[in-house]
Amino acid sequence: xxxxxxxxxxxxxxxxxxxxxxxxxxxxxxxxxxxxxxxxxxxxxxxxxxxxxxxxxxxxxxxxxxxxxxxxxxxxxxxxxxxxxxxxxxxxxxxxxxxxxxxxxxxxxxxxxxxxxxxxxxxxxxxxxxxxxxxxxxxxxxxxxxxxxxxxxxxxxxxxxxxxxxxxxxxxxxxxxxxxxxxxxxxxxxxxxxxxxxxxxxxxxxxxxxxxxxxxxxxxxxxxxxxxxxxxxxxxxxxxxxxxxxxxxxxxxxxxxxxxxxxxxxxxxxxxxxxxxxxxx
Amino acid sequence: xxxxxxxxxxxxxxxxxxxxxxxxxxxxxxxxxxxxxxxxxxxxxxxxxxxxxxxxxxxxxxxxxxxxxxxxxxxxxxxxxxxxxxxxxxxxxxxxxxxxxxxxxxxxxxxxxxxxxxxxxxxxxxxxxxxxxxxxxxxxxxxxxxxxxxxxxxxxxxxxxxxxxxxxxxxxxxxxxxxxxxxxxxxxxxxxxxxxxxxxxxxxxxxxxxxxxxxxxxxxxxxxxxxxxxxxxxxxxxxxxxxxxxxxxxxxxxxxxxxxxxxxxxxxxxxxxxxx
Numbered sequence: 001x002x003x004x005x006x007x008x009x010x011x012x013x014x015x016x017x018x019x020x021x022x023x024x025x026x027x028x029x030x031x032x033x034x035x036x037x038x039x040x041x042x043x044x045x046x047x048x049x050x051x052x053x054x055x056x057x058x059x060x061x062x063x064x065x066x067x068x069x070x071x072x073x074x075x076x077x078x079x080x081x082x083x084x085x086x087x088x089x090x091x092x093x094x095x096x097x098x099x100x101x102x103x104x105x106x107x108x109x110x111x112x113x114x115x116x117x118x119x120x121x122x123x124x125x126x127x128x129x130x131x132x133x134x135x136x137x138x139x140x141x142x143x144x145x146x147x148x149x150x151x152x153x154x155x156x157x158x159x160x161x162x163x164x165x166x167x168x169x170x171x172x173x174x175x176x177x178x179x180x181x182x183x184x185x186x187x188x189x190x191x192x193x194x195x196x197x198x199x200x201x202x203x204x205x206x207x208x209x210x211x212x213x214x215x216x217x218x219x220x221x222x223x224x225x226x227x228x229x230x231x232x233x234x235x236x237x238x239x240x241x242x243x244x245x246x247x248x249x250x251x252x253x254x255x256x257x258x259x260x261x262x263x264x265x266x267x268x269x270x271x272x273x274x275x276x277x278x279x280x281x
Numbered sequence: 282x283x284x285x286x287x288x289x290x291x292x293x294x295x296x297x298x299x300x301x302x303x304x305x306x307x308x309x310x311x312x313x314x315x316x317x318x319x320x321x322x323x324x325x326x327x328x329x330x331x332x333x334x335x336x337x338x339x340x341x342x343x344x345x346x347x348x349x350x351x352x353x354x355x356x357x358x359x360x361x362x363x364x365x366x367x368x369x370x371x372x373x374x375x376x377x378x379x380x381x382x383x384x385x386x387x388x389x390x391x392x393x394x395x396x397x398x399x400x401x402x403x404x405x406x407x408x409x410x411x412x413x414x415x416x417x418x419x420x421x422x423x424x425x426x427x428x429x430x431x432x433x434x435x436x437x438x439x440x441x442x443x444x445x446x447x448x449x450x451x452x453x454x455x456x457x458x459x460x461x462x463x464x465x466x467x468x469x470x471x472x473x474x475x476x477x478x479x480x481x482x483x484x485x486x487x488x489x490x491x492x493x494x495x496x497x498x499x500x501x502x503x504x505x506x507x508x509x510x511x512x513x514x515x516x517x518x519x520x521x522x523x524x525x526x527x528x529x530x531x532x533x534x535x536x537x538x539x540x541x542x543x544x545x546x547x548x549x550x551x552x553x554x555x556x557x
Contacts, residue, residue, distance in 0.1 A: 180374050183344055187368045188391040189361075198390065202378045279377040279417055 069249040077249035078256060085238060085250075089257060092223055092235040095151060099158020100219045104212060106159070107166030111211075112196070115174035128171075131164035137225040149231035154223055161222035162215035169211025173204030206277040213269035217262060224258060291473040292318040292341060292441060296350035299336050310336040312498035313350065320440075321471040325484035326492045329534055333499025334477045335445055341475060342368050342443050354441065364392065367439035369447045373426035375418040375433075382414035385433045396436065404432045408462060424455035428462065435466065444476045448483065457515070460486050464512055481530050485523055486513055493533050505530060 051071050057063075058070045065073065114121045136157050143153030181203070185195050227236025235254055242251040294316040301308040311333035318324050326334050339345040341352050343359045343366065352359040354366065367388075375384045385405075389396040405411045408428040418426055427447060434442060444463075448456045460483055467474060478484050484491045488507050495502040505526060509517050517523060 180370055180372070181376060183339075184368070184370060184374050184376075185387075185391060186344055187342055187362050187366075188388045189364065190391045194391055198387070199376075202376070205378070277378070279419055 066246045066248050069252055073249040074252040074256065077247075078253035081250050081253060085235070085254060085257065088233055088235050088238050088254075091151075091233045092220075092227065092261075095154040095158055095223045095226075095234065096216070096219050098151070099155040099223065100162045100216050102155070103159035103161070103163030103219065104166045104215055107163040107211070107215065108170050108208065111167045111170035111174055112201075115171050121171070128164050128168055131160065132168055136161040136222050137229070140226045140229045143226075144230045154226040154231070154234070157226045158219040158223050162219035165215035165218050166208075166211040169214065170204060170208045173207025173211075174200055176203050176207070178203060206273065209269055209273040209277055213266065213273075216265050216269070220258070220262060220265065289320045290317045290353075291320040291322070291355065292316075292475070293353040293356075294318075294337070294341065294350070295353065297337065297340055297347050297352065298349040299333070299340060299345065300348040309498040311340075312500055314494075314499060314501050315350075316492060316501055318473060318475060319489075320473055322490065323467060323474040323476065323488045324490050324492060325476045325478055325488040326494060327478060327481060327484050327530065327534065328494030328499065328502070329496045330479075332494045332496050334494060337494075337499065338368075338443050338445050338475060338477055341441075342366050344368070364437070365439055366441045366443060367434040367437070369427075369430055369434045369442065369444040371446045372450055373418070373423070373430040375426055375429060377418050380415050380417050381410065381421075381429050384418065384429060385414075385436055388433060388437050392437070394437075397438070400438065401432065401436050404435055404466075407466065408432055422455075423451050424459065427451060427459060431459075431462070431466075435470070435472070438470075439472065441473045441475070444474065446477050446479060449479060456480070456483065463487060468512060481527050482518065484530075485526055486518060491526075491530060493530055503533060 055071050058068060069077075110124075114124055139160065140153060140157050143156055147153040147156070177200070181199050182195055185199050190198065223234070224236035224239070227234030228240050229236075231237060235258060238254045239251060242248075242254065294314055297314040298312055299310045301310055314333075314337055316324075316337075326337065328334055336345065340347050341359070343352070343361045343363050346360075354363060359366070375381075376387065379387065385401060386396060402411070405413075408431060410425065410428055410432065413421070413425070413429075418429070421429070427450075430447070448459045451459065463474070464487060466472075474487075476484070476487060481491075485507050491505045491507060493502045493505070494500065507526065509523075
């Protein structure tokens with residue numbers, strides 16, 4: 001060990017490229033908090049004006065429903081057709097959760113392992129970048145040819161879309177090595193595994209959350225996109241179906257469900273990050 | 282020498298030599314350093330920037346191996362981190378994702394032993410951090426963080442405390458307060474302490490002996506005994522003896538620098554990858 005030791009250095013912070021992503025995370029998670037009843041009132045008022053204004057304007061100019069339905073029509077469709085849409089929501093959720101679970105697990109493990117071996121990391125990184133930048137939707141027709149019109153091609157596409165996102169962010173997290181903290185753990189006799197679980201993993205956690213958030217939203221996009229390509233079920237399939245039948249209120253009702261889903265994902269990881277990674281901000 | 286100090290050597294550094302492999306070739310950080318630290322003694326190491334103080338301390342802690350020579354703890358060679366040795370680092374080095382209680386618990390988690398709650402509560406009381414267990418490091422001042430780090434370092438009752446410029450980042454008032462705190466705790470525990478510092482005043486206030494190191498490659502240039510009774514007051518620090526000793530040490534450090542770099546300003550530009 002004697003000759004290969006690193007020169008002890010203390011900067012008090014990590015000397016890594018991860019900080020850009022972290023700023024992202026705090027930008028994502030540190031939205032301005034609502035402070036008073038007056039602010040709540042103002043927010044609601046603006047929402048009422050926007051939605052009500054749309055309603056009035058669309059009515060006043062007699063915009064046909066197939067161009068843009070009124071908010072009230074969308075809400076009516078959302079409520080009345082929800083029983084019809086719900087099973088499709090279920091299918092999309094199955095694809096999203098299944099694909100994301102696979103992709104995120106593989107991505108996390110790969111990130112944790114690969115960052116321990118800088119040389120291997122150099123070899124693998126280009127492929128991961130390729131996976132991140134290539135829209136996995138492009139593979140869906142091929143996957144359908146191979147696996148048919150069931151869940152499989154969609155789950156695979158979701159996994160392929162979300163996994164690399166999770167991996168690339170988590171890897172950035174795992175690279176944030178703080179030699180001082182590792183030395184601290186070592187001074188108490190910590191093993192490599194203890195250093196990983198007690199120092200590296202918690203330090204990576206904020207970036208892991210960023211990866212999970214971005215990865216799951218990419219997964220949702222890919223799931224819906226894959227459903228639009230082929231197969232008879234899922235929210236994406238509803239979109240193509242309703243638009244081909246010019247059922248615009250129903251179409252926008254599905255769009256609203258998708259927005260809600262995206263917001264739910266965001267809020268979920270926001271709260272998770274707030275609970276477990278707020279020390280970063 | 283001083284009361285409460287036995288003659289048994291606690292830590293022995295024998296011809297410690299350390300070479301770093303850097304991109305620009307081998308770097309001799311410390312060269313045949315020998316030093317004997319008695320049980321219950323406080324020894325400070327001072328020297329110009331980059332003289333290998335930190336390297337020497339890390340070798341004593343077992344965090345670093347040596348290229349040649351050895352470190353003995355109670356006569357046995359130190360080959361890796363040792364349960365009897367505890368480090369205090371340059372910044373408080375608390376884990377920001379853990380609250381104070383969990384930070385202080387950290388050494389016990391790693392070692393897999395049960396913490397001595399009574400002792401830890403006593404330490405927390407002494408440093409004035411009782412009731413702060415739920416706070417996160419980011420919510421505490423620099424002084425409080427360093428006090429928490431001190432509690433963490435002493436929590437498992439090490440017999441040797443190695444401090445690597447622990448108070449360098451603190452303002453001078455907080456620093457004096459920390460120095461008094463260290464002396465107070467030492468008077469109780471008689472823990473052997475090795476302290477690296479850039480402040481000669483701090484070194485004199487705290488130490489039984491001050492070790493001056495030469496610029497790179499670091500060698501032990503001289504050792505100055507500090508023969509003042511404890512507890513030391515701030516008034517002692519204003520006496521002529523302390524002033525003379527401070528000056529002598531300062532002269533020595535500056536002198537070695539001047540002999541090496543004829544232009545004192547030029548020494549600022551020397552690459553110093555080794556901190557401490």
